Every structure is written in structure tokens, then in C-alpha cells.
Amino acid sequence: MKIPFFDMKAELAAVRGDVDRAIARVLDSGVFIGGPEVEGFERALAAACGARFAVGMSSGTDALLALGMELGWRHGSEVVTTPLTFFATVGAVVRLGATPVFVDIDDERLTLDPDAAQAACGALTAAVLPVHLFGLPAAIPAVACPVVEDAAQSIGAAPLRGVAAALSFFPTKNLGAVGDAGAVLTDDESLADCLTLVRSHGARPRYHHVTLGGNFRLDAIQAAVLAAKLPHLDAWTAARRAHAARYRVAFASASLDEVRLPPDDPAHVYHQFVIRTPARDALRAHLAAAGIGTEIYYPSPLHLAPALESVPYRAGSCPRAERACAEVLALPIHPALSPDAPALIVESIRSFFRGVGG
Ligand SMILES: Cc1ncc(COP(=O)(O)O)c(C=O)c1O
The missing domain is CATH 3.40.640.10 (Type I PLP-dependent aspartate aminotransferase-like (Major domain))
Incomplete structure (x- = not known):
């Protein structure tokens, strides 16, 4: 795959x-x-x-x-x-x-x-x-x-x-x-x-x-x-939303408590479909080994960026953003993605957690 x-x-x-x-x-x-x-x-x-x-x-x-x-x-x-x-x-x-x-982020959105x-x-x-x-x-x-x-x-x-x-x-x-x-x-x-x-x-x-x-x-x-x-554009947005709906169906039937899904908001245009899990890095490696591409947006919050060190922030200043950066994982959702892909990807995620957590 x-x-x-x-x-x-x-x-x-x-x-x-x-x-x-x-x-x-x-x-x-x-x-x-x-x-x-x-x-x-x-x-x-x-x-x-x-x-x-x-x-x-x-x-x-x-x-x-x-x-x-x-x-x-x-x-x-x-x-x-x-x-x-x-x-x-x-x-x-x-x-x-x-x-x-x-200022810190809303933990859901x-x-x-x-x-x-x-x-x-x-x-x-x-x-x-x-x-x-x-x-x-x-x-x-x-x-x-x-x-x-x-x-x-x-x-x-x-x-x-x-x-x-x-x-x-x-x-x-x-x-x-x-x-x-x-x-x-x-x-x-x-x-x-x-x-x-x-x-x-x-x-x-x-x-x-x-x-x-x-x-x-x-x-x-x-x-x-x-x-x-x-x-x-409207058709491409509809395709993204349809992929998101497929992810939601697949995640619901996989019953994975370890994974948080993005808010199910009808306004969402799903530039990215970003899940959260504390096991992010190991899951990403598992998906890469299975041939599934993912991305991390973003690996660190900007209040800790070296380029901005003149601005007085430190680790702990925005704890929700810091935790999100350690947990977020973007799954494929571009319009040309095969309609079968979300279910296959969620199956691979399920096999990862079954292997790790029993
Ligand atoms: C949130 C956000 N702001 C600004 C930009 C900058 O846009 P551009 O890459 O077109 O300069 C991007 C995109 O790359 C972005 O994702």
C-alpha cells in the first residue's frame, strides 16, 4: 500500500x-x-x-x-x-x-x-x-x-x-x-x-x-x-468533507479511545484532517512503514521559536499549544485521495494501537 x-x-x-x-x-x-x-x-x-x-x-x-x-x-x-x-x-x-x-489555544478547535x-x-x-x-x-x-x-x-x-x-x-x-x-x-x-x-x-x-x-x-x-x-473549489471542498466523513465513520467503528478527532463542524473545509494522540511519533513511524504519508503541523509552538527569543515566553507559557504540538498528526485528505483510503488508514491506525495496547 x-x-x-x-x-x-x-x-x-x-x-x-x-x-x-x-x-x-x-x-x-x-x-x-x-x-x-x-x-x-x-x-x-x-x-x-x-x-x-x-x-x-x-x-x-x-x-x-x-x-x-x-x-x-x-x-x-x-x-x-x-x-x-x-x-x-x-x-x-x-x-x-x-x-x-x-495567547493560548482553545483545546478543542x-x-x-x-x-x-x-x-x-x-x-x-x-x-x-x-x-x-x-x-x-x-x-x-x-x-x-x-x-x-x-x-x-x-x-x-x-x-x-x-x-x-x-x-x-x-x-x-x-x-x-x-x-x-x-x-x-x-x-x-x-x-x-x-x-x-x-x-x-x-x-x-x-x-x-x-x-x-x-x-x-x-x-x-x-x-x-x-x-x-x-x-x-466547491467540488474540491466537498471531496475533502466527504473524506473527513469517511474518517469519522471508520474511527467510530474502530472505537479508538487513544485518538482525538478534529471538531465535527459543518464550516470546516479540511485543509488538513488532524488527529491527536500522545503516541503520535510511534504512530507516525508505523504509518510510514505501511506506506502512508502524514505530516506534523506544527512540531513546536511559535512562542518557543529561536527566531523570536527576544519575546519573553518560555516552556509552559501556552501549555495547551505545547501539548498539541506533541500530539497532532495530519492524515491525507487531498481531493484526489481514493475514497477507500480513509478506511485503510484507520485500519492501519487500529492495528498500531492493538499491537501497542493489546
Ligand atoms: C496559517 C498560514 N499563514 C500564512 C501562510 C503564508 O502563506 P504563503 O505560503 O502563501 O506565503 C501560510 C501558508 O503557507 C499559512 O498556513
Whole structure:
């Protein structure tokens, strides 16, 4: 048995003709930066996500950075966020000189604890930055400062609730480009306008730099590929949810008390299907020996990252996130996965625990 964690070629095969035609169209047009492909994708994305505006960006990382630049994350300000996320979330805060304030996670959802986030807000707070981890919407705390959503993993899971949401189209995301790409969703017209300025060195008109920016632009080729794939997103999300349902059925009949499943929330878009078990490392080795690919998101919480050691946290500061990092294991759930795979994988997990625990 060989079940890879992700199968990029199989996923692309389903839309290969449309993607090839989209790339050829851009090559024939000779317009590679900005232009109708980017504008067309932005309109389609905003409509698909129920937001007034979508601003294409070079990556999810740059979407967060541009938002932070616009919303005044700087020396002396704080951004309240979760330690259980990809580094880009916190990197955007620290690169702008602001201080990340880590609060612990909700133990069930693995997302920012909204009460703890609210309690951590004060006079210096520039934003709260929840992450819809693995495709499950985080609760949004009731706070006076702007809420910026890191929706890199959660396209389609929930309508926009903060001032803006950052999306990533990294190739393995639920909507993936053929390289790096991202976007910001917002209902705020002036924020959308400022972001289009910031993503192009703050220049308007050309070579007249009215604000500090960078090169955070979405390529025309990536926009055309994403526009070709966007109409399939709902079907791919449905496929992910169907795999999740198969996992749940298989786990229920295996009656494994040792394994915790992710919350059964209808909004979940299952960017990842993440189980928890204290026997994670041994289980992962067992599955690898059986040819089943898994991943760990994430092996350590960001409040303990060496790159952030100037921020005063230590082991024990966020105990729920720390425990989660020792227990989480992501199982294969990409849309091209065989419908038989969840039952086979759960059978292998069952045989592991039967062998270990009797
Ligand atoms: C939670 C989270 N935030 C931000 C990012 C950054 O996105 P990108 O890789 O497109 O820069 C990612 C993805 O990789 C992510 O998973």
C-alpha cells in the first residue's frame, strides 16, 4: 500500500487542460504584471468569497505583511495571536517591529482562545490576528481593535468577519497556484485601495511614491491559473468533507479511545484532517512503514521559536499549544485521495494501537 500525504500531479490532472490554456493565454497576451487576468481573478475571488474586494498578492506572507503595513503594526504596538500556526503569521508582525502577544489555544478547535485574546488586549494592541487553522474557523473575539483573519488555510470556510482576511494560494492549499500567490479580502474600499498602492511600491501615478510599499504583486500567470481552478473549489471542498466523513465513520467503528478527532463542524473545509494522540511519533513511524504519508503541523509552538527569543515566553507559557504540538498528526485528505483510503488508514491506525495496547 502506498498512500502519499499529498498528490500534486493527481490534483492538477483534473484541470490540466484549463490550466494549460490559461497559461498559453497569458504568454500570448504579453501582459505578465497586472492587467486583465489579475483584475478578472480578483473580481471572481471576491464574488466566490462573499467579500466586496479581493486584492491579489504575491503570497499569503506578503498579504499579511501588506496588511500590517497599512494597519500600523510598528515598534511599540502589539498584535495578539496564536502560537499554533505557520511562522508567516507571526513573521509579519515581527518584521514590522511590532510585538506578538501569544495567547493560548482553545483545546478543542486548536485556534486562538477568544476570551484569552480579549483579556490580552490593551492600549498598545494594534490588532488581533486569529488563524483559521487547518480550515476550521476560529472564534472571533469581541474587541475594539481591528481583527485581521489569517485565512491562508480556510478559503470558503466562513464569511469575512474581521477588517480583512489574508489568503494563501501556496500549491498545496485548497485553492493552489502553480507557484507562490496570495490575496487579501476586505469589505473596506479605502483599505483595498491602499493595499493596491502598497503592493506596488506605494506609487501613484507611476514613479510618484506616496507611501512606503513593496513588490507584493500577484503574477498574471498565477492569476490566470487560479481563475481556471476557482470554479472547481466547491467540488474540491466537498471531496475533502466527504473524506473527513469517511474518517469519522471508520474511527467510530474502530472505537479508538487513544485518538482525538478534529471538531465535527459543518464550516470546516479540511485543509488538513488532524488527529491527536500522545503516541503520535510511534504512530507516525508505523504509518510510514505501511506506506502512508502524514505530516506534523506544527512540531513546536511559535512562542518557543529561536527566531523570536527576544519575546519573553518560555516552556509552559501556552501549555495547551505545547501539548498539541506533541500530539497532532495530519492524515491525507487531498481531493484526489481514493475514497477507500480513509478506511485503510484507520485500519492501519487500529492495528498500531492493538499491537501497542493489546
Ligand atoms: C496559517 C498560514 N499563514 C500564512 C501562510 C503564508 O502563506 P504563503 O505560503 O502563501 O506565503 C501560510 C501558508 O503557507 C499559512 O498556513
